[in-house]
Amino acid sequence: MMESTGALELLRARALGFFTPRPGRRPAPRQAGNLVEEFRPDHTALAMLGLTEDRVVRVERCASRRVVLMVELADGSACLVKFPDTDTELDNDYERVVLGMLADLELTPRARQAVPRLVAAGGGTRAIALDVIKxxxxxxxxxxxxxxxxxxxxxxxxxxxxxxxxxxxxxxxxxxxxxxxxxxxxxxxxxxxxxxxxxxxxxxxxxxxxxxxxxxxxxxxxxxxxxxxxxxxxxxxxxxxxxxxxxxxxxxxxxxxxxxxxxxxxxxxxxxxxxxxxxxxxxxxxxxxxxxxxxxxxxxxxxxxxxxxxxxxxxxxxxxxxxxxxxxxxxxxxxxxxxxxxxxxxxxxxxxxxxxxxxxxxxxx
Ligand SMILES: Nc1ncnc2c1ncn2[C@@H]1O[C@H](COP(=O)(O)OP(=O)(O)O)[C@@H](O)[C@H]1O
Ligand SMILES: [Mg+2]
Missing domain, CATH: 3.90.1200.10 (Aminoglycoside phosphotransferase (APH), C-terminal lobe)
Structure with missing residues (x-):
């Protein structure tokens, strides 16, 4: 992963400012405005995380290159759902792994409240749901x-x-x-x-x-x-x-x-x-x-x-x-x-x- 030549190559390209060849590289990101209009929440993917339609009150897209959704629930709580990047080079599960690792670390209360909690993952989807700061x-x-x-x-x-x-x-x-x-x-x-x-x-x-x-x-x-x-x-x-x-x-x-x-x-x-x-x-x-x-x-x-x-x-x-x-x-x-x-x-x-x-x-x- 991080140690693999792929990751080191990406790091080198990032630091030295050249492009790496990327299979399936995407064209320039579309205008954020268009994205909001085009966007339809994928209720199947949300349901796989346990966020079934009867629980969801509102879904709003956050500013990000990938799909990141603020999902408001009927019980007044909310969570943030992050989908993997569609860019193959960036499509990974690093964040899920790291958040799992953080959950197992012995953290002081001060550090614990500064870290997002993984509320749902898996269930057949690669998206993750996190707790949010409202x-x-x-x-x-x-x-x-x-x-x-x-x-x-x-x-x-x-x-x-x-x-x-x-x-x-x-x-x-x-x-x-x-x-x-x-x-x-x-x-x-x-x-x-x-x-x-x-x-x-x-x-x-x-x-x-x-x-x-x-x-x-x-x-x-x-x-x-x-x-x-x-x-x-x-x-x-x-x-x-x-x-x-x-x-x-x-x-x-x-x-x-x-x-x-x-x-x-x-x-x-x-x-x-x-x-x-x-x-x-x-x-x-x-x-x-x-x-x-x-x-x-x-x-x-x-x-x-x-x-x-x-x-x-x-x-x-x-x-x-x-x-x-x-x-x-x-x-x-x-x-x-x-x-x-x-x-x-x-x-x-x-x-x-x-x-x-x-x-x-x-x-x-
Ligand atoms: N815990 C959270 N509470 C509130 N808003 C959040 C939270 N996590 C992410 N967001 C919103 O979603 C955006 C994208 O999330 P982020 O985790 O930074 O993903 P990316 O990898 O796309 O930058 C953030 O800039 C922020 O506006
Ligand atoms: Mg960010």
Whole structure:
């Protein structure tokens, strides 16, 4: 699985920004608007999960490339049903496996409430049903509304992550050794002619040159990788939800566990710090937005630090991973938009700076 050449190849293609050949690759995603109109809930599939028509009051499609449904039930509860991706490369059961693994881990209540619970799976379908947070905002929605994130949210997020990273994983690792992860940076950056010919986007050469300059640092990141804990590995701002009701028994929820596995906890932390910086870059490097992003990052980081007691050494790794998070954002733009655009160029610049000189300067000013 994760260790297979297929997965490593995908990781390399993702980090270096070229396309991999994909059997049955889909054309460009259709407009979200069209999807909503065309959409008819598949009641047979829902029934296979025990969500029979007499129990279902309302079905709403969530924003996602794949089919993700919010299903409201007659008893007032709701659940989220995720169908596998129709893209053959991405059609897998990783999330079901990881959620099952998380269910068996010994988690503190704080970490437990931050993790979705699998309410139904199997029964002849490959879809999974999860419990939901009813009225919530993603970190992305919050920062779009107001760039300065509520300190309580940042502290709750740090606390949940610390507990998750401290859960013992020896037994789980013994059962799922294929779920060992690597840092998402290439070991070597010299491309084969085939890879070069499949470079994504107009600015591929610019991107590749920066990646090649960083090759020595990438090798170091591989050497220093400590896969000691469960890591989410995809802590993007739209995979972090905060309930709107301050009295809710859940204070933060991390969703979308498809990429999770055993990895270095510094990666999750750094990826998140990088997300704050990405949000400021989306505002085209506006000085005030950058200050606010740094403040969010600092608050989150110091909460994580004081609750977990990470060392200075680890902190440098966190900052380098924040840089990796910016590079991945740039690569994603190449693949999805066909060019870096101003935001991608800035991500590349900040990412490179953070990886080459991971001092707190960029964040602390
Ligand atoms: N537990 C949940 N509570 C509320 N909304 C959710 C929950 N899980 C997912 N969603 C909604 O569904 C969307 C897609 O779910 P996600 O698990 O992130 O799948 P994808 O792999 O498609 O990104 C999310 O962006 C969010 O809007
Ligand atoms: Mg998601």
């Amino acid at each position: 009225d919530c905002d993603s970190l992305r929605e919050l920062t779009q509304r107001d760039p300065e994130v509520d300190v309580r949210h940042l502290v709750n997020l740090a606390a949940a992550l610390v507990d998750l990273h401290q859960a013992p994983v020896q037994d789980a690792y013994r059962r799922f050794p294929e779920w060992l992860l690597h840092p998402p940076v290439p070991m070597t950056t010299r491309l084969t002619p085939y890879e070069y010919a499949h470079g994504a986007g107009l600015d591929f050469d610019i991107y590749l040159r920066v990646m090649q300059e960083l090759e020595g640092h990438f090798r170091e990141l591989h050497a220093q990788w400590r896969p000691d804990t469960i890591v989410h590995y995809d802590l993007r701002d739209d995979n972090i939800l905060f309930p709107r009701d301050p009295g809710a028994d859940c204070v933060v929820r991390l969703i979308d566990w498809e990429l999770a596995g055993f990895g270095d906890p510094c990666y999750d932390v750094g990826y998140l710090v990088g997300q704050f910086l990405v949000e400021s870059v989306r505002r085209h490097g506006d000085a005030e937005a950058l200050d606010t992003a740094r403040r969010n990052a600092r608050t989150f980081l110091s909460a994580y630090r004081s609750l977990s007691g990470i060392t200075g050494d680890m902190e440098l790794r966190v900052l380098r991973y924040a840089g990796v998070s910016l590079l991945l954002q740039a690569a994603m733009r190449l693949q999805q938009l066909g060019m870096l655009t101003q935001v991608g160029h800035l991500c590349l610049l900040y990412g490179k700076r953070l990886i080459a000189d991971p001092t707190l300067k960029v964040i602390m000013k």
